[in-house]
Amino acid sequence: MFHKNEYIERRKQLATQFNSGILLFLGNEESPMNFFDNTYHFRQDSTFLYYFGIQEPGLNAIIDIDEDKVILFGDEMSMDAIVWMGRQKTLRAKADDSGITLVSPAVQLETYIASAKGRKVHFLPPYRAEAKIKLAGLLNLNINQLNEAVSVPFIKAVVAQRSVKSAVELVELDRASEISADMHLKAMQMARPGMTENEIAAAVHQVALNAGGQLSYPIILSVDGHILHNHSHRNTLKEGDMVLNDSGAETPMGYAGDLTRTFPAGKKFLPAQKDAYNIVLHAYQEAVKALKPGVRYIDIHYKSCLSLAEGLKSLGLMKGNLEDAVGQGAHALFFQCGTGHMMGLDVHDMENLGEQYVGYTDELKKNTTQFGLKSLRLGKALESGYVLTIEPGLYFIPELIDQWKETNQFSEFINYDKVEEYRNFGGIRVEDDYVVTDNGSRQLGKQLAISVDEVEAIRSNAF
Amino acid sequence: MFHKNEYIERRKQLATQFNSGILLFLGNEESPMNFFDNTYHFRQDSTFLYYFGIQEPGLNAIIDIDEDKVILFGDEMSMDAIVWMGRQKTLRAKADDSGITLVSPAVQLETYIASAKGRKVHFLPPYRAEAKIKLAGLLNLNINQLNEAVSVPFIKAVVAQRSVKSAVELVELDRASEISADMHLKAMQMARPGMTENEIAAAVHQVALNAGGQLSYPIILSVDGHILHNHSHRNTLKEGDMVLNDSGAETPMGYAGDLTRTFPAGKKFLPAQKDAYNIVLHAYQEAVKALKPGVRYIDIHYKSCLSLAEGLKSLGLMKGNLEDAVGQGAHALFFQCGTGHMMGLDVHDMENLGEQYVGYTDELKKNTTQFGLKSLRLGKALESGYVLTIEPGLYFIPELIDQWKETNQFSEFINYDKVEEYRNFGGIRVEDDYVVTDNGSRQLGKQLAISVDEVEAIRSNAF
Structure with a gap:
């Protein structure tokens, strides 16, 4: 990945486009081929990659505009996971690479979003079914309602930034x-x-x-x-x-x-x-x-x-x-x-x-x-x-x-x-x-x- | 694919294990990588492949035990699709290859399942998020309820048959x-x-x-x-x-x-x-x-x-x-x-x-x-x-x-x-x-x- 300052700057620049609310970034999950554990090669969501740079499944992140916070949500590896996948970076180390100081267990994202009642949660259009299910659950929406609820200001701000290559x-x-x-x-x-x-x-x-x-x-x-x-x-x-x-x-x-x-x-x-x-x-x-x-x-x-x-x-x-x-x-x-x-x-x-x-x-x-x-x-x-x-x-x-x-x-x-x-x-x-x-x-x-x-x-x- | 008789025989043998109800087979859809139209290579669901042999997305099928019918659900290609993907076999031709005589537009599956009210609809555990959404919609269930509703007799019959290789x-x-x-x-x-x-x-x-x-x-x-x-x-x-x-x-x-x-x-x-x-x-x-x-x-x-x-x-x-x-x-x-x-x-x-x-x-x-x-x-x-x-x-x-x-x-x-x-x-x-x-x-x-x-x-x- 690029140096952490690249990601810090990108997030800062994005945040300047909003006066309040929460920007929600869903990382991609593994994509099952013919059974759950037999997956295609992992491909991170490109917007997640642009603002965070971390190429691992099971991660989500938010930029809380009102509280001026960036939080990376994810879980540490279990011993079973280490046996099968090998020791990988800790969540904290992944966050460090991306210049993020706050990390939180994956399950806390739901709590965080729920506690944001009344504040706008900005999200981008999902293209994977897994993300649709995740979003519908987090935002308490029907899957068919997601398209109408996506944030156009968020889309426009991301497009403006990602269009001009550094x-x-x-x-x-x-x-x-x-x-x-x-x-x-x-x-x-x-x-x-x-x-x-x-x-x-x-x-x-x-x-x-x-x-x-x-x-x-x-x-x-x-x-x-x-x-x-x-x-x-x-x-x-x-x-x-x-x-x-x-x-x-x-x-x-x-x-x-x-x-x-x-x-x-x-x-x-x-x-x-x-x-x-x-x-x-x-x-x-x-x-x-x-x-x-x-x-x-x-x-x-x-x-x-x-x-x-x-x-x-x-x-x-x-x-x-x-x-x-x-x-x-x-x-x-x-x-x-x-x-x-x-x-x-x-x-x-x-x-x-x-x-x-x-x-x-x-x-x-x-x-x-x-x-x-x-x-x-x-x-x-x-x-x-x-x-x-x-x-x-x-x-x-x-x-x-x-x-x-x-x-x-x-x-x-x-x-x-x-x-x-x-x-x-x-x-x-x-x-x-x-x-x-x-x-x-x-x-x-x-x-x-x-x-x-x-x-x-x-x-x-x-x- | 194998000769159509292979699939006809497999379906017949499976059907003998049931006295009534509908066996529902979901084919896999394309799997998006980083945007909806940029997909991983297509992999058909293995059970669908075993009973139908057709390696194309956008297909579902049923075996209606009570009415002794096999129906393939799917759509014909539009001219736009032909321009982009080339002329492919018609739905009817695909069905023929698999020894199926009845075909129906994709959208009709929902109607068929809805009209089966009171009869048991047997389905297998979904492993792709897309299939979960599809099943929840078809069966009017919450996505979290799907696991409890899967058909154990269907699972057992498929396992018994697929375990012994021809x-x-x-x-x-x-x-x-x-x-x-x-x-x-x-x-x-x-x-x-x-x-x-x-x-x-x-x-x-x-x-x-x-x-x-x-x-x-x-x-x-x-x-x-x-x-x-x-x-x-x-x-x-x-x-x-x-x-x-x-x-x-x-x-x-x-x-x-x-x-x-x-x-x-x-x-x-x-x-x-x-x-x-x-x-x-x-x-x-x-x-x-x-x-x-x-x-x-x-x-x-x-x-x-x-x-x-x-x-x-x-x-x-x-x-x-x-x-x-x-x-x-x-x-x-x-x-x-x-x-x-x-x-x-x-x-x-x-x-x-x-x-x-x-x-x-x-x-x-x-x-x-x-x-x-x-x-x-x-x-x-x-x-x-x-x-x-x-x-x-x-x-x-x-x-x-x-x-x-x-x-x-x-x-x-x-x-x-x-x-x-x-x-x-x-x-x-x-x-x-x-x-x-x-x-x-x-x-x-x-x-x-x-x-x-x-x-x-x-x-x-x-x-």
Whole structure:
């Protein structure tokens, strides 16, 4: 974890946003897989991690604004626990690491909250069922009432603080992107026709584990790159396929990387693949060029979409006035999602706190109806210190093509006859991670082959 | 999955155990990691898997005994879901695979259960918070009341059926042990002084992933082998250390393997390590020899413990009448857990249904107080078709030694002066998987180096 002063300062800064009440932080519990004691790897809640830094289950904490106190609630290990799990730090030592002076047995949290009658208990939206049960019990609410009772001021204060990454966080985020680049290099170097997607995914996974952390999200690695979140790895690569690899590492401290590359299963892209790839790459470059404080990300998204549309027009897939086409969402037949999202302790940073709060403002509301735009997680003006992804793509989804074609949707902008030729083309995406700086942006991690030539050079030397 | 007839037969056999009522099977949902849509890998509930075989979230099922009906509840994919996840099988197709003719929208389960008023709804103990919330809602119970309301006849019927493995299940369990053996061979071949535990664990994990499945439990791989469930991998191996590797694969169909080997970080065991290793190996062999139908596992456990105690006496660590010592639990200073457990779709098979039901009988209750015995998960008489582990060990746990020594516990059986010499010795365990046959037993998977000579031969050729 970081030095305790980092956490002390973060908590102090948060506390200044409130005049009274109790800020309640639930740490995550172990997550059972197929029975209670057989668990997935432990992942601490990101907000808990941000303000306290302690990566252990069974902990909760409060900041009592009125009494100016921070208390860590948890239990010491029993002898049985020591036999099974080994001696670990005492609660007091864990608290010390985080700069907390007050500790209390886990069971006392309930008493503390109960005795706060009349004072506001601020809590964040729970995303795990265990936390819902815990909150409902603590606050004497029905589980279905929790959503209405979450604290919007608490959400907004946390989002404001976590959105701007500090210097020590950027070191971690650079590291996460660096490990992620190694994962991608591994895939580009090892893949060859005849291999299964699963073999490559397993090796990519190992690179993340080997660096001491975990995956920041389930690996998407497929010759069916048009399936946006494809978590099955059952296909066998064959000459002529493209492999889309969207994977990233989480550092031991919990920071995420998130990169995508698309490369030929053989040594070279086919001509049509190369053309489409360069369209995506150009859209990526347009977005990167536009990154700087004050620019709204939704405008960067439009710029990127317009660039894609121009490319699609050059291929004969789109037609007409492209600004109108993009404004109305016609390009979303080929690019169904957003150009990027915030990243930090979560790969979609703070997604559990609500996209409206993380990516938009009271003035710029998220468009929740237009296909394409409703999947844009970030729209608001950028600030120095924001970390985000740039990830345009082109995806040919047969089911979606059929649905749009049947209703002649946007036929003034789309050449459905030409689209048919691309029906089984698959998908292409490239993605890198950036931090917004005072003057522009800086790519996180290290350079990773991205141009057709760079990718083909790796593939040609691979086998 | 298996052929649909396998599932049809299993359900039929289960139904014969009930005269009336509804058997309710909750499938597992996705398990959120750090936000709702960023999930751990999906793991279906093992009982759902056993009776239905479908590895997808969002499914529940019932067997209505009175109406002689099986219904699968779930939803078809929306276009948004197809865009993100790709076209998957329809609910009807999934049901077909499992030999089910009736399907119904997910939301209808609530109506079905509500309309069953007066009839008994049998359900199994939930181990995930999500399932607790679901059950409480369906049955109109408080979450705290669920434990009292679980159906013991349902538990007993499922345990009876799942305990005896069928021929097709044994093929899977052989495969799981085989992949697990490959994981161990990898570790024994790659480890060397200067490497971190984490590097080796990452490579072991890859072997499991590469075979298309997952880990059946978190990897225990440590030079601190005395910590029974040690999930941290932070140490660096050095000459003179022993590495304890307890890890196993889960096949794509969900069956578990569970093996342990302890090997020197260098090429050879030190003399004292070799002596202790052979004591553990002998206890393992004694247990294996005793495996056959009709024998109570608790007696095999005693035999194994007695063998360990004899070895400990030869080293000067124990003394006195060893049958008395083992009967009273004095050996548990060095062997704090059980000699083995049932294995199948769960590494501790059916642990979520309750150890008393899985490993014991109404006549042979589990000893829940004696240190050591209370961690023996299996005690009852074996039957042909049971699959289980044999895993004796010796563990020197400083905190436990201090606690016992302070109170002079079992000083008639333990030479505490001698124990001090072993204070930092660490731990040794060996473990293999067996199926009980009509006449004795058969080891699952394939042979894996286990004698000192076999292990040292691999280590000597490794580097």
